[in-house]
Amino acid sequence: MGSGPESRPSLCLSPDCPGEGNSDGHKEAEQLQRKGQDGKRPCPHPLRGDGFWEGTNTDDETEAQGGQLTVPRISTTVGSRSAHEPAAGRRRPASAAAACHPTERPPAPEPAPALNADEGRRPIIRKWPRNLFRSYSRCGLRRVTAGMKPILLQGHERSITQIKYNREGDLLFTVAKDPIVNVWYSVNGERLGTYMGHTGAVWCVDADWDTKHVLTGSADNSCRLWDCETGKQLALLKTNSAVRTCGFDFGGNIIMFSTDKQMGYQCFVSFFDLRDPSQIDNNEPYMKIPCNDSKITSAVWGPLGECIIAGHESGELNQYSAKSGEVLANVKEHSRQINDIQLSRDMTMFVTASKDNTAKLFDSTTLEHQKTFRTERPVNSAALSPNYDHVVLGGGQEAMDVTTTSTRIGKFEARFFHLAFEEEFGRVKGHFGPINSVAFHPDGKSYSSGGEDGYVRIHYFDPQYFEFEFEA
Template identity: 85%
Template sequence: MVRIPKPILLQGHERSITQIKYNREGDLLFSVAKDTVANVWYSVNGERLGTYNGHTGAVWCVDCDWDTKNVLTGSADNSCRLWDCETGKQLALLQTNSAVRTCGFDFSGNIIMFSTDKQMGYQCYLNFFDLRDPQQIEDNQPYLSIPCNDHKITSAVWGPLGEFVIAGHENGELNQFSAKSGDILKSAKEHTKQINDIQTSVDLTMFISASKDNSAKLFDCTSLDHIKTFKTERPVNSAAISPIMDHVVMGGGQEAMEVTTTSTRIGKFEARFFHAAYEEEFGRVKGHFGPINCVAFHPDGKSYSSGGEDGYTRIHYFDSQYFDFELEA
């Protein structure tokens, strides 16, 4: 008899989850939602460690630096905030003209980037601050601000070595923006609709993009070469790459037809697992009562988490069979 560990349910948000993020060691899991709260949890048992309080609007994005010292959040209250991870103290408040959609620390933890929405007559900007220069923070003056006139950025991550940011746009385009000059280094357009999420592999050589065009795609970080495609019947809200297996996990919606036929006890919204090399789906995990908005693998690859429109974050530990599984080619 194989004991399948039960998923851990994290109940700390009153509205839908917008992003979840593990720190580098994976002992902490950060979650943000449309209810103004940023939570941090112990990933091993689902205990809540604390909250980062201060935002007054939906929080769209969260990131944590390399040594888990600082946390960065971006919100619809037109601000990006820097927090002390351990104490929850707000260290910096960067005000913007529109909602902050994406944010992230580079590998050194010294440079932050965030992008703002195109709304209320304001442009979409990709902003870069150097945290080692307190003057930039004080004057709210980024050392680099890149306007994106045509199509706003909907997802963005740092590339390897902190040289550029890989941004996905609402028209499905991908761009590499240099963090030094602000130039577009490379572009790719493989998706036909908005890119909802971008996540890198653990060694930063590849990234996976999740799109409204019902697919997720694997790319090379440096060359932006398109490597693989994973197709579904629904828009993909989020996708992540396993750090130890050739697997990707994807989360999204479900057929509207199936919504009415669900049993009330178990949510029917599924996380879907694909083999990264063969592009074949090999498993699904049910559990959420609404579309899955974000997925993340634990850095050790032994568990993954998903955050849903239902306001719950679920941590799933894989059973032993998962690690022995071989896809028949």
């Protein structure tokens, strides 16, 4: 649309303005403004055609009045699709200056340097349009707030059960209470692929040291081995009950997984050596450890693959030898079920998350209790930062009570604690239900969280996080 001096789409709303209702009056007011005569001050009222301050006129009105709407587009990845999000305001349509005469004023100062020497217009500093983000929501785009900008991954139809980075951190694996296993690029949230084959909820996922193989355990009574690059299923290990936890050892040659205590079957921890094809073909592990007292709810490999550390439904922690199967150490620091166990980067410590509203830090070799991080709600997952003495906790009210609870009361934030002082120093909101799994990126510059709402959110830390110093 035209924006030259001949096109004057906007009229002043002031009743005292000499340009009210006619373009000739605006020409006269513009001349007075340019000359600075008669001591008349500029009209304080916004021009309707601008639409910048009030945010009341629609895009159709701006178009009808002869204005222009320019919205540069920035590519933003949402899940596996690329959406375009407007990032700038509207271009101001050409409009005349206006003046009004409520009272007599001293002579106006000399006009500022003109923005355009031919037209003689003064530069005007514009505010950000108030209705810009409202127009985003009408287009179905999500507003990205300032500060930590999350990438929202939408690849599951049910609640997230576990998320895990590979060793390099370029890939993020996510599983949920649906049969889908997704892998994403962590840098931009683009979905790389899907591993299809399970017929029930997938409880656990792990990748080996060099990200060649992926291991998943499901409620369809199976544990499956995948080729990470092609998505081909390499092995199918059938069980009598649901597979709750799984993992590769340090070298990637031995896998372990635990089964639930259900349907008359007791809980077992099974060990397979991938270098022996007969174990895979015959579905016969080289070692099987029974757990009669309480089922295992979370388990990880210990340092150098010499043992596994298992958390039980009763709150106990056991350390099992990977060679003999005997119990090397046993402690009971939690009073309720242990939901998650995650190791530090050097594997010397690990943190547990429990339904007793606490997360605790332990020594990996002796299982000696070191620190306790207390909250007001059950903790479903906890992770240790690879670079700083920080731990992030995720949890919230029980999923069955979420429908009767607001997000404020439910405590659905990710909470950051100092590892040494046990003090909370930050929270991150975003999920609309309990957080079921959290994980730090191996470089420590971001973290991810998966919730009961079925979304995975990748948060990249802003510079203030790295400059933060905890004051004891």
